[in-house]
Amino acid sequence: MKKIVIMTLLGCFPLAVNAQMVSVKPNPKIQVSVDPDFDINIDPSFDFNFDFDFEPSMDFDFGNFNESFNFGGNFKELYQEDTQEVEIPLSKPGQRGKLNVESHNGQVRISAYDGVTVKVKMIKYSKKVEKSSDKAGMRLLSSGGFSVQAEEYNNTVTIENEGWGNRVDFEIQIPAGFDISAETYNNGNIEITGIKGEMNVESYNGPITLKDISGSVSASTYNGQVLVTFKEVTPDAPMIFSTYNGNIDLTVPAGTKFSTKMKTNREIYTDFEGFNLKPTAPKTERSKEGNGYSLKYENWVEGTLNGGGAEVMMETHNGNIYIRKG
Amino acid sequence: MEEQHIALITDFIDGALTEDAKLTFDKLVAEGQIDMVEVNALANLKSEVVNMNTPEPSAELKVDFYKMLSAEQAKQPTIRPSILDRLNELVFGHMLGKMVFGITLLVLGLVVGRNFMNNPYQSEISNLNGQMIEMKEMMMMAMLEKESVSDRLKGIQMSSELSSTNQKVIEALFLTLDNDKSANVRIAALNTLAQYANDPQIREGLINSISQQTSPLVQMALATLMVDLQEKKAVDEFNSILNDEFTPEEVKTSLKERIEKIM
Numbered sequence: 064m065k066k067i068v069i070m071t072l073l074g075c076f077p078l079a080v081n082a083q084m085v086s087v088k089p090n091p092k093i094q095v096s097v098d099p100d101f102d103i104n105i106d107p108s109f110d111f112n113f114d115f116d117f118e119p120s121m122d123f124d125f126g127n128f129n130e131s132f133n134f135g136g137n138f139k140e141l142y143q144e145d146t147q148e149v150e151i152p153l154s155k156p157g158q159r160g161k162l163n164v165e166s167h168n169g170q171v172r173i174s175a176y177d178g179v180t181v182k183v184k185m186i187k188y189s190k191k192v193e194k195s196s197d198k199a200g201m202r203l204l205s206s207g208g209f210s211v212q213a214e215e216y217n218n219t220v221t222i223e224n225e226g227w228g229n230r231v232d233f234e235i236q237i238p239a240g241f242d243i244s245a246e247t248y249n250n251g252n253i254e255i256t257g258i259k260g261e262m263n264v265e266s267y268n269g270p271i272t273l274k275d276i277s278g279s280v281s282a283s284t285y286n287g288q289v290l291v292t293f294k295e296v297t298p299d300a301p302m303i304f305s306t307y308n309g310n311i312d313l314t315v316p317a318g319t320k321f322s323t324k325m326k327t328n329r330e331i332y333t334d335f336e337g338f339n340l341k342p343t344a345p346k347t348e349r350s351k352e353g354n355g356y357s358l359k360y361e362n363w364v365e366g367t368l369n370g371g372g373a374e375v376m377m378e379t380h381n382g383n384i385y386i387r388k389g
Numbered sequence: 390m391e392e393q394h395i396a397l398i399t400d401f402i403d404g405a406l407t408e409d410a411k412l413t414f415d416k417l418v419a420e421g422q423i424d425m426v427e428v429n430a431l432a433n434l435k436s437e438v439v440n441m442n443t444p445e446p447s448a449e450l451k452v453d454f455y456k457m458l459s460a461e462q463a464k465q466p467t468i469r470p471s472i473l474d475r476l477n478e479l480v481f482g483h484m485l486g487k488m489v490f491g492i493t494l495l496v497l498g499l500v501v502g503r504n505f506m507n508n509p510y511q512s513e514i515s516n517l518n519g520q521m522i523e524m525k526e527m528m529m530m531a532m533l534e535k536e537s538v539s540d541r542l543k544g545i546q547m548s549s550e551l552s553s554t555n556q557k558v559i560e561a562l563f564l565t566l567d568n569d570k571s572a573n574v575r576i577a578a579l580n581t582l583a584q585y586a587n588d589p590q591i592r593e594g595l596i597n598s599i600s601q602q603t604s605p606l607v608q609m610a611l612a613t614l615m616v617d618l619q620e621k622k623a624v625d626e627f628n629s630i631l632n633d634e635f636t637p638e639e640v641k642t643s644l645k646e647r648i649e650k651i652m
Contacts, residue, residue: 242537244538261537261538261539263538263571263573265571265572265573267605267637279539281538281539281542281571281573281574282573283571283572283573283576283604283606285605285606285640286639297539300539300543301539301542301543301546301577302539302542303542303573303574303576303577305572305573305576305606306606307605307606307609307643374542374546376576376577376580378576380609
């Protein structure tokens with residue numbers, strides 16, 4: 064019985080097994096590059112659990128999902144913007160700080176600047192106050208308040224927008240030496256530029272874009288791509304990038320070393336020559352109940368970059384994974 | 390008395406003087422260096438000593454002597470050659486014996502030495518090993534409590550170096566899976582625990598943890614795992630998520646599609 068299962072298994076993925084065995088060095092054909100010829104195919108037949116998770120209706124690029132979704136139509140006509148700016152001084156200017164941003168509705172943009180305070184620009188969106196009455200003789204004067212809080216304690220700045228209803232976008236400028244924890248939900252694009260530190264970003268509806276950063280990152284969203292461009296990667300720092308609908312697009316400096324664990328129903332690309340795939344064999348385990356075997360094909364693709372290092376996990380469902388040389 | 394001339398005097402008494410010595414002797418007597426009166430006294434003493442008769446031991450004396458000797462011997466405890474002596478003779482009597490003795494002693498020393506040394510050494514090692522594991526456990530748990538996500542991820546990686554049957558490690562991982570603020574850290578904990586999903590206790594824990602999850606990413610990851618495991622008990626747990634008004638519709642749809650694959 065066991066034999067039959069394995070045979071079936073092997074019969075199912077001759078292609079895939081070939082791809083796994085390939086060493087990623089001299090042969091230009093096999094080189095893992097952004098070459099459409101070479102896909103590390105997580106072929107549908109590859110999935111032992113017959114788990115065909117393609118959702119054809121979702122099959123489009125999620126990169127600009129949010130922008131088009133939220134600003135399309137007559138959004139601007141119905142809503143008005145109010146901008147407010149605050150400057151938060153630090154208790155220990157010039158020293159390392161931490162920024163916590165949490166928002167239920169709205170995007171967060173953080174960039175490094177050459178200053179010693181934290182500058183926060185809030186853009187509130189609310190239904191336009193009507194100048195003329197409607198048919199019932201009523202006109203809108205106000206559409207609910209905002210509940211934004213900002214505080215600073217010992218170089219830790221916390222900014223929160225607790226309301227769900229009204230959207231508030233944040234544009235924050237901070238000194239480069241900051242650790243960041245940012246959490247958004249709806250309209251939750253997160254964009255961070257030029258920061259040096261540990262970044263932990265989480266969204267639900269919105270892409271995550273981290274540019275020119277130095278340090279380590281943990282990024283997750285549900286709808287949207289995760290795009291991260293490193294200037295420098297902290298060695299030995301484990302990282303995770305995850306999304307459900309969207310690509311994971313990672314750019315690291317040429318000499319970066321790490322070990323990857325990747326999972327996607329789509330494709331994985333890299334232009335690194337020093338990327339080696341680990342052949343992954345189906346796991347056979349003796350199960351404790353009864354005498355049976357449980358045979359499981361872990362569809363993780365494991366590999367090492369420039370010899371390997373800390374573990375970097377990348378997981379998406381509907382999207383490609385890219386590892387680029389910066 | 391002229392000590393220096395005593396040799397001449399004794400030779401004179403014995404009548405053994407050579408011609409030359411006789412001349413010297415006479416000259417010395419004439420010069421008055423040797424007193425003839427004393428010489429004659431000496432000669433008399435000598436003849437007396439020579440003529441003294443020695444008493445003969447009687448026959449009884451000999452018999453009595455042996456009688457007393459044997460009586461004395463009988464009084465002493467009989468001393469037989471002891472085992473030690475015999476062994477001594479046996480071992481050190483010959484060259485071969487000496488060599489055998491030397492080698493035996495060496496081997497014995499090694500054996501005894503090893504016995505005495507080995508046990509404390511080995512127990513020390515297992516002791517150290519235990520301490521190492523304990524330290525790793527403590528380190529891991531301390532890491533899982535850290536504020537930095539990167540540190541917490543390190544903690545989870547450390548846990549995979551520890552045994553899957555380690556209760557403390559498993560508990561710490563479940564605590565992280567159910568309570569960690571970061572969805573990514575929860576996913577990492579889930580991935581580690583999923584490796585041991587064949588363990589009924591761990592599987593039970595994973596099922597119980599479904600209802601604790603609010604992040605759609607973690608919910609989907611758990612749903613995928615439960616489909617892999619074909620775990621029917623999970624379906625009820627997911628119903629609570631599907632009925633939750635805060636679960637986004639698209640997540641509900643994806644979850645439903647997933648769970649339907651549990652036969």
